[in-house]
Amino acid sequence: MSREQSNCVRIEEIHKLTAPGSGPQKSQNDWAYLASSLLLAILTASMWAQVAAPSGEVETVFSQARALYVDVHQNPELSGHEMQTAGKLASRLRALGYEVTEHVGGSGIVALLKNGPGPTVMLRTELDALPVEEKTGLPYASKMRTKDDAGRDVPVMHACGHDLHMASLMGTATIMANTKSAWHGTLMLIGQPAEETITGAKKMIDDGLFTRFPKPDVAVALHTSNELPAGKVGIASGYRYANADSVRITIYGKGGHGSAPHTTVDPIVIAARTILALQTITSREVKPGEAAVVTVGYVQAGTKNNIIPDQAELGLTVRSYKPEIRKQVLAAISRITKAEAQAAGAQREPLIEHYEATDAVYNEPALAQRLKPVLESALGKDNVAVAEPIMGSEDFSYFIAQGVPSFFFGLGGANPQKYAQAKAAGENLPSNHSSLFAPDLDPALRTGIAAEVAVLRNLLSGSAEELRKSAQQQSSY
Numbered sequence: 001m002s003r004e005q006s007n008c009v010r011i012e013e014i015h016k017l018t019a020p021g022s023g024p025q026k027s028q029n030d031w032a033y034l035a036s037s038l039l040l041a042i043l044t045a046s047m048w049a050q051v052a053a054p055s056g057e058v059e060t061v062f063s064q065a066r067a068l069y070v071d072v073h074q075n076p077e078l079s080g081h082e083m084q085t086a087g088k089l090a091s092r093l094r095a096l097g098y099e100v101t102e103h104v105g106g107s108g109i110v111a112l113l114k115n116g117p118g119p120t121v122m123l124r125t126e127l128d129a130l131p132v133e134e135k136t137g138l139p140y141a142s143k144m145r146t147k148d149d150a151g152r153d154v155p156v157m158h159a160c161g162h163d164l165h166m167a168s169l170m171g172t173a174t175i176m177a178n179t180k181s182a183w184h185g186t187l188m189l190i191g192q193p194a195e196e197t198i199t200g201a202k203k204m205i206d207d208g209l210f211t212r213f214p215k216p217d218v219a220v221a222l223h224t225s226n227e228l229p230a231g232k233v234g235i236a237s238g239y240r241y242a243n244a245d246s247v248r249i250t251i252y253g254k255g256g257h258g259s260a261p262h263t264t265v266d267p268i269v270i271a272a273r274t275i276l277a278l279q280t281i282t283s284r285e286v287k288p289g290e291a292a293v294v295t296v297g298y299v300q301a302g303t304k305n306n307i308i309p310d311q312a313e314l315g316l317t318v319r320s321y322k323p324e325i326r327k328q329v330l331a332a333i334s335r336i337t338k339a340e341a342q343a344a345g346a347q348r349e350p351l352i353e354h355y356e357a358t359d360a361v362y363n364e365p366a367l368a369q370r371l372k373p374v375l376e377s378a379l380g381k382d383n384v385a386v387a388e389p390i391m392g393s394e395d396f397s398y399f400i401a402q403g404v405p406s407f408f409f410g411l412g413g414a415n416p417q418k419y420a421q422a423k424a425a426g427e428n429l430p431s432n433h434s435s436l437f438a439p440d441l442d443p444a445l446r447t448g449i450a451a452e453v454a455v456l457r458n459l460l461s462g463s464a465e466e467l468r469k470s471a472q473q474q475s476s477y
């Protein structure tokens with residue numbers, strides 16, 4: 001609500017700016033106001049100029065890319081069901097001269113543009129949306145509903161910005177196809193399904209992504225968020241996203257009457273002790289300064305207040321960057337869980353199931369170093385920031401695990417004014433997956449296209465050997 005209010009204020013201010021003398025009298029304050037408004041206008045214009053700096057070329061494709069964004073945003077599809085979305089990309093890419101293969105790992109697409117000898121560079125976009133009800137109030141807000149895999153009626157929204165990634169990729173694809181003299185090698189664009197369920201990348205690989213098609217020398221992707229204002233990109237050297245492990249623990253006790261605890265082994269008490277003991281892993285066992293998270297996201301046990309149940313279940317998400325820390329934390333979870341059950345006299349050892357896992361996304365430092373000045377010259381030095389690693393996860397890591405060096409960068413999505421206001425107030429703008437998540441479309445899309453084109457042209461400028469060598473100079477993955 002506070003954001004809506006601030007919007008109203010801004011509109012009034014703009015109105016005043018266009019009609020400075022419309023008040024009853026032109027006082028000194030009016031002139032001061034006019035001067036400050038003009039300054040604001042100049043600042044805004046210069047910010048716009050910075051955002052639009054690479055725009056000559058970007059403008060030629062912008063309206064089409066924007067139209068695709070609006071179309072895809074209004075017609076989102078859930079993970080694993082992105083058939084129409086993939087079809088929209090496939091037909092457009094085919095019309096541009098790309099060799100397009102559909103249905104790779106489900107609804108995935110692969111589009112190749114061969115342009116003489118040179119490296120192969122892959123650029124990925126995701127295709128999927130989320131079961132979220134859009135509340136942005138935007139004129140092009142999604143009203144879509146569908147059935148999820150469990151048959152429930154759910155709303156659908158591009159609440160993670162994958163629509164922006166698709167529109168950027170299409171704008172980039174168009175520029176690259178129209179300017180083949182500015183690069184050489186093979187450009188490989190992929191539309192990956194089911195990123196949100198961490199299954200799509202693996203399915204594409206299992207369906208021959210790197211055997212039926214050329215294996216890239218470098219893989220590139222971007223992700224938008226409100227971490228940065230639109231117009232900027234963020235580069236992380238080294239870890240960008242975390243290892244994510246899902247663990248389900250079933251604690252077996254011995255049920256009975258709530259009034260006769262001495263005849264039971266209470267699994268709820270064991271679960272409570274276990275949850276607290278698990279918190280000592282990051283605070284007492286992992287070396288200070290190393291990153292790790294152990295979150296117990298759910299506890300399920302019992303049906304009635306006077307019944308001690310037979311068992312309790314815990315659901316955990318475990319995050320880390322380094323492989324050795326991941327191993328240490330998972331081992332500690334297992335050790336503590338078993339020991340707590342034993343301490344309570346449980347007859348049966350807890351069941352510990354490790355049912356989902358994704359590796360960290362690690363950016364080759366050599367690539368980050370090589371591409372920083374490239375992005376600075378394309379977007380302006382002030383528009384290239386350092387991105388902090390975050391504990392989120394991404395299945396782009398599956399491509400990296402195949403031995404493909406990665407450059408995964410952040411794309412600013414926040415409206416610059418709202419971003420500044422939020423910073424000043426110590427508040428956070430809605431994060432990805434929020435029903436209010438809405439990138440500041442025009443500057444973010446312009447920047448996404450300009451950044452991708454600059455990165456691809458740089459990577460597709462020398463020989464495959466040179467790129468492979470430069471991408472692995474400092475590899476420590």
Ligand SMILES: [Zn+2]
Nearest residue numbers: 160196432433
């Ligand atoms: Zn997401």
Ligand SMILES: [Zn+2]
Nearest residue numbers: 160161162223
């Ligand atoms: Zn996402």
